[in-house]
Amino acid sequence: MKPRHDTTLTIAGAGLAGALLAALLARAGWRVEVFEKRADPRQVGYEGGRSINLALAERGLHALRQAGLHEAVLAQAVMMRGRMVHFADGHTALQRYGKDDSEVIWSVHRGRLNLLLLDAAEAAGAKLHFHARLDGVDFTAKKARFIDDRDGSVNTHAFNVLIGADGAGSALRGAMGAITPLGERFESLGHGYKELEIPPAADGGFRIEANALHIWPRGRYMCIALPNTERTFTVTLFLPQHAADGAPGFDALPDLAAARALFAHDFPDALAQIPQFDADWSAHPIGQLATLYLDRWHLDGRAVLLGDAAHAMVPFHGQGMNCAFEDCVALARHIADATDFATAFAAFQAQRLPNARAIQQMALENYLEMRDRVDDADYLLQRDLERLLAQRHPERFVPRYAMVTFRRVPYATALERGRVQRELLIEATRGCARVEEVNLDATDALVRARLPPLDA
Numbered sequence: 001m002k003p004r005h006d007t008t009l010t011i012a013g014a015g016l017a018g019a020l021l022a023a024l025l026a027r028a029g030w031r032v033e034v035f036e037k038r039a040d041p042r043q044v045g046y047e048g049g050r051s052i053n054l055a056l057a058e059r060g061l062h063a064l065r066q067a068g069l070h071e072a073v074l075a076q077a078v079m080m081r082g083r084m085v086h087f088a089d090g091h092t093a094l095q096r097y098g099k100d101d102s103e104v105i106w107s108v109h110r111g112r113l114n115l116l117l118l119d120a121a122e123a124a125g126a127k128l129h130f131h132a133r134l135d136g137v138d139f140t141a142k143k144a145r146f147i148d149d150r151d152g153s154v155n156t157h158a159f160n161v162l163i164g165a166d167g168a169g170s171a172l173r174g175a176m177g178a179i180t181p182l183g184e185r186f187e188s189l190g191h192g193y194k195e196l197e198i199p200p201a202a203d204g205g206f207r208i209e210a211n212a213l214h215i216w217p218r219g220r221y222m223c224i225a226l227p228n229t230e231r232t233f234t235v236t237l238f239l240p241q242h243a244a245d246g247a248p249g250f251d252a253l254p255d256l257a258a259a260r261a262l263f264a265h266d267f268p269d270a271l272a273q274i275p276q277f278d279a280d281w282s283a284h285p286i287g288q289l290a291t292l293y294l295d296r297w298h299l300d301g302r303a304v305l306l307g308d309a310a311h312a313m314v315p316f317h318g319q320g321m322n323c324a325f326e327d328c329v330a331l332a333r334h335i336a337d338a339t340d341f342a343t344a345f346a347a348f349q350a351q352r353l354p355n356a357r358a359i360q361q362m363a364l365e366n367y368l369e370m371r372d373r374v375d376d377a378d379y380l381l382q383r384d385l386e387r388l389l390a391q392r393h394p395e396r397f398v399p400r401y402a403m404v405t406f407r408r409v410p411y412a413t414a415l416e417r418g419r420v421q422r423e424l425l426i427e428a429t430r431g432c433a434r435v436e437e438v439n440l441d442a443t444d445a446l447v448r449a450r451l452p453p454l455d456a
């Protein structure tokens, strides 16, 4: 479709996806209005000043490139070359993510990224409304109701097309579900998270290695830390909600003393770097982790969902934002290519829903990998062989982590080829203790037979 002057695209939510999508659609010539429940962060500052960072990978970076924003974002990002694993005995080891510094991920500040995207959306011509919480939709009259939570006042806006970028608790999803069953299912992981902060060192530098994503794997739970440009780290403890079989859980940490005792026992080196442990633990809520599955993302040509509103996932692959950004580019392209909105939204759903399912599954699987397998002998042998095969067959054998993180092949392709590769690694390392013992001629033949060249 060519942009039409009698048609406005109304976006609910000016978070990461809503702001980027507004920029992309406004640049393409559409009239765009965005309604966000919170205040304008450019006026009030973001999230109470807390540094919350996200890992940006190739899919997200590529979307930012489409909006001309990648350089501005990377100028404020910290490079993470690999996992720095902190073993229980205190020693550490860097496991590189990619072959060199062209294959890295970037720690970016959520608040600053959001500001940049909002400025870009506005510069492209999108109209932004803050203090406007979507509260109800009349899909017959095509009217949406918004509430200003400061005083409870209500505003009603006529719409042509509604786009839901209003996050995991999406109000638009709720309104659509009241008209048509969306097949909504929430699956709670049964684990929660708590954020803590490592401040800068006395000399103003980073207290631990800056250019890495730190992991303290402890079997059934773990801590991670991502660097901030302010030379701080945001530390996140992931832990079961309920203690069971001798493993700790949030419900068995009734007070600060219990929380400190857990850290002193399992993460003493991390605890030593968190001087404000007590204040952080008391002030920060326990975050919830769940996967949201839907069977439908759109209501003919009237409404469509994307990002967390359509497919919230657990965080363990660091792909929630990356996937949401990929959604934005895909939706903008389907709107440009189709003859009407119903066709565009159906094509968007057909393309993206199977891929959202695939990354949701891989994100769940990566929790086990991060917390339990990074220090396991079989895993390390398979990982050595994986690196060797990736060098010998760079176009055929691309580790699953790399397909998800450094390539843009559909997530469903990464999942399927990852399965083939895993079986191959298990077969090839059977009975071997070291990678030198693997029969490489036979393994090369298996690679050529099972893995056609990957072209993306």
Ligand code: FAD
Pocket: 012, 013, 014, 015, 016, 017, 018, 035, 036, 037, 038, 052, 053, 054, 055, 056, 132, 133, 134, 135, 165, 166, 167, 168, 169, 170, 171, 172, 306, 307, 308, 309, 315, 317, 318, 319, 320, 321, 322, 323, 324
């Ligand atoms: P959101 O960014 O949540 O935006 C939704 C917006 O809608 C918000 O601004 C909200 O205020 C607004 N809103 C909500 N309801 C209404 C309403 N009724 N009316 C109007 N506006 C409304 N992803 C990664 O790729 N890498 C990471 O490392 C990573 N780390 C994360 C760390 C944390 C602590 C969390 C919580 C998530 C992380 N994610 C990460 C996931 C990522 O944040 C989300 O996947 C991404 O923000 C989804 O974008 P979105 O625009 O769909 O939703």
Ligand code: 8R5
Pocket: 053, 054, 055, 083, 193, 213, 224, 226, 236, 287, 315, 316, 317, 318, 319, 366, 370
């Ligand atoms: N999200 C991430 C990865 C994969 C790292 C690897 C994992 C915190 C709430 Cl848990 C997690 C990754 O496999 O070595 N890349 O990026 C981000 C992650 O968690 C984010 C910061 C998070 C939700 C709290």
